[in-house]
Amino acid sequence: MKIIKDKTLLVTLCCFMMAQFLAIGNVYGFSVKDEREYGQEMLAVIRHEFPLLDEPDINQYINKIGQEIVSVAGGQKFNYKFYVINNRDFNAFAAPSGLIFMYSGLMEKMETEGELQSVLAHEVGHVTSRHIAERIDNSAKVNAITLAMVLAGIALGGGAGSQALITGGMATGQAMSMAFTRQNEEEADRKAYTYMVEMGLDPNDMVSMLKTMHRVNQLNMGKVPQYLLTHPKPELRMGYVEDIILMEKPATPAQRDQFYFNRIQARIRSFTKSPESSLPYYRKRIRNAGNDVDKYMGMYGLALGYSSMAQFDKAIEEMEKVMAYYKDKTILITDLGMIYFKKGDLKTAMALFNKGRRLDPGDWWSTYNLAMSLAAIGDNERSLVLFQQLVGHMEDFADAYYQIASIYSKLDNQILAHFNLGKNFYYKGKFKTARYHFSQARNLAPNDKKMGAEIDTAVKIMDEIN
Numbered sequence: 001m002k003i004i005k006d007k008t009l010l011v012t013l014c015c016f017m018m019a020q021f022l023a024i025g026n027v028y029g030f031s032v033k034d035e036r037e038y039g040q041e042m043l044a045v046i047r048h049e050f051p052l053l054d055e056p057d058i059n060q061y062i063n064k065i066g067q068e069i070v071s072v073a074g075g076q077k078f079n080y081k082f083y084v085i086n087n088r089d090f091n092a093f094a095a096p097s098g099l100i101f102m103y104s105g106l107m108e109k110m111e112t113e114g115e116l117q118s119v120l121a122h123e124v125g126h127v128t129s130r131h132i133a134e135r136i137d138n139s140a141k142v143n144a145i146t147l148a149m150v151l152a153g154i155a156l157g158g159g160a161g162s163q164a165l166i167t168g169g170m171a172t173g174q175a176m177s178m179a180f181t182r183q184n185e186e187e188a189d190r191k192a193y194t195y196m197v198e199m200g201l202d203p204n205d206m207v208s209m210l211k212t213m214h215r216v217n218q219l220n221m222g223k224v225p226q227y228l229l230t231h232p233k234p235e236l237r238m239g240y241v242e243d244i245i246l247m248e249k250p251a252t253p254a255q256r257d258q259f260y261f262n263r264i265q266a267r268i269r270s271f272t273k274s275p276e277s278s279l280p281y282y283r284k285r286i287r288n289a290g291n292d293v294d295k296y297m298g299m300y301g302l303a304l305g306y307s308s309m310a311q312f313d314k315a316i317e318e319m320e321k322v323m324a325y326y327k328d329k330t331i332l333i334t335d336l337g338m339i340y341f342k343k344g345d346l347k348t349a350m351a352l353f354n355k356g357r358r359l360d361p362g363d364w365w366s367t368y369n370l371a372m373s374l375a376a377i378g379d380n381e382r383s384l385v386l387f388q389q390l391v392g393h394m395e396d397f398a399d400a401y402y403q404i405a406s407i408y409s410k411l412d413n414q415i416l417a418h419f420n421l422g423k424n425f426y427y428k429g430k431f432k433t434a435r436y437h438f439s440q441a442r443n444l445a446p447n448d449k450k451m452g453a454e455i456d457t458a459v460k461i462m463d464e465i466n
Contacts, residue, residue, distance in 0.1 A: 032077045035132075039078070039097025044461050046101070048429035051086040053104065053271055054398055056390065057331070057365035058084055061264045065113070066100060069121050072198040073128055073191070080127070081396075082120065086272055090216050090228075094123040096132055104272045109212055113261035114205030118192060122206075122231075125191030131184045185237055193244055202253050203245055210238040259329055262297045266304060275305040296325045303339070312343040330359040334366040341373060349373055364393060371403065380407045398427035415444045419451055422458070431462045 046052075053059075066082035078098030088105040095101065100123045102116075110116055126132060180188070189206070196203045213234035228234065269278060282301035289295035299318045306315035316339055323332045337352030350373045356366035371386035384407045390400045405420035422437035438455045445451060 035096045036078065039095060039099050041461050041464050042095045043081075043099055044426075044429065045465050046083075046085075046095070046099075046429075047427060048431065048465070050429075053084040053086050053268060054427075055267070055271075056368040056394065056397065057363075058264060058267060059394055059397065060364045061260060062102065065117060066120050066124070068199060069117065069124050069195050070098075072195050073124055076128070078127065080124070084268065088272065090213075092119055092123060094126050094132060098127050100124070100127070104268050107265065107268060108272070109216065110209070110261075110265075111212075112205060112208070113256065113258055114196075114202055115209040115212070116261065117196065117199075117201055118203075118206040118209045121192035121195045122188050124195065125188035126180065126184065128191060129184070129187050131180055131188065134184070180231060182233070182236065185231065185233070186240055189237055189241055190244070193241060197248075197250050200253050201256075203241065203250060206241050207238055207245070210234045210241065214238065258293065259326060260331075262293065263300065263331070266297060266301045269301065270304040270308060275308040279305045292325065296322050300335075303335070307339045307342055310342070312339055315339045330356055331363060331365060333359070334363065334369055337366075338369060341369065346373055346376060350377075364390060368400070375403060375407065380410055383407060396427045398424050401427065415441055415448075415451075418444065419455075422455070426458050426462070435459065435462065 062082045062084055066080060070076060070080045076098070080098035080100065083099070083101045084107065085101055085103050087103045088108075089103050090106050090109065091103040092106050093101055100120065102119070106119070107116065110119075192206060193203050196206065211234075213228060213231075217228050217234065269281075273281075278301060282298045282305065285301070286295055286298035289298060300322045303315045303318035303322065306312070306318065316336065319332065319336045319339060323329075323336065326332060333352050333356040337349045337356065340346075340352065341349035350370065353366055353370035353373055356363065357370055360366065367386050368390055371383045371390070374380075374383035374386065384404065387400045387404045387407070391397055391404070394400070401420045401424035405417045405424060408414075408420060409417040418437045419441035422434050422441060425431070425434035425437065438459060442452060442455055
């Protein structure tokens with residue numbers, strides 16, 4: 001994880017947060033509008049400081065799961081967005097305005113999709129209860145510098161650097177806790193339980209996830225994971241949820257397909273672990289497999305590992321075994337196409353991407369890879385259409401804007417090339433370069449009001465935090 005080492009940037013971030021919360025005063029002054037605006041700014045800070053796993057299939061999966069929860073949570077004040085951060089720490093957090101972040105380290109500890117749903121449901125419960133606004137209200141009553149340093153620590157994601165900041169803030173002698181209260185946790189758990197039952201999910205997955213949290217806490221007595229600093233006492237929460245289940249006796253749902261959860265876990269591992277460490281892990285998983293799912297998902301992991309090491313024939317062999325077992329999982333067609341794409345066999349890759357998209361037109365993964373293939377063979381017109389479809393679904397998908405900019409540059413449209421490069425670097429958190437390209441776009445098209453308004457919004461946010 002990247003830690004802020006630039007003292008100027010850190011001071012700027014702290015001062016920004018201090019000013020924000022001095023202006024807020026109390027929870028009643030922290031309106032929904034304020035929360036939305038602050039959420040935009042905090043998302044920009046997080047993008048600047050965190051490596052997000054900005055991949056179409058990971059993005060689509062986590063948001064699909066999250067939005068299913070939001071859909072049963074009633075009328076919402078915010079446009080929820082869900083992200084996965086590439087960080088091995090055991091953490092997740094909800095930021096203002098419905099921004100929810102899962103760490104890859106937490107997802108790797110999970111055993112079922114239900115456990116993931118339980119954590120997301122809990123975080124949605126905090127947002128709908130406006131517990132975050134309450135924490136901000138409480139924090140605004142203490143020394144502003146202490147508050148700013150604690151918030152900067154949280155923005156850094158709970159690693160060693162942020163813990164030092166939090167400790168430094170606490171050292172002023174002013175008691176302060178950014179942890180949710182027991183009442184907050186019980187309310188969020190109660191809501192999460194209700195969401196899961198309404199969705200036909202098994203609330204016992206909440207208990208199994210809390211048991212994992214308790215186990216992680218016991219194993220890390222010297223360094224309490226950030227998630228358990230802000231979401232304390234999993235053993236008490238476990239008892240509370242177990243009591244609800246005992247009293248209400250919800251119907252036991254049918255067993256759910258774990259394929260997409262297992263696939264995303266393997267995909268995340270392919271970004272967070274080296275293939276040299278992943279291959280032995282998956283070989284062991286295959287040897288010790290107690291069922292076909294473990295066996296074939298081990299083969300899927302091998303395919304990803306071999307592909308990363310450019311051992312494409314081995315990767316294809318393993319992926320085809322997985323496809324023979326999971327005959328109805330069309331996303332595997334695109335996964336196989338990716339191996340051929342990396343191998344340099346564009347003809348076979350494109351045939352597979354076209355087939356995958358035809359079978360599942362709403363799959364962003366096949367759309368993205370087909371667009372990349374079309375760009376590689378020079379079909380700019382069709383490629384541009386597909387990339388624009390992608391940003392219609394994922395408005396902050398940085399790489400798509402880079403590809404769009406490249407196409408416009410080839411078409412000699414420098415205005416849109418600079419504008420989309422500006423958006424690419426803005427969503428990557430590289431603000432200096434984003435400013436340059438936005439400035440070039442504005443200079444080339446000073447009368448374009450729509451583009452100018454988008455640039456002004458981005459520049460205003462960058463000015464606030466940098």
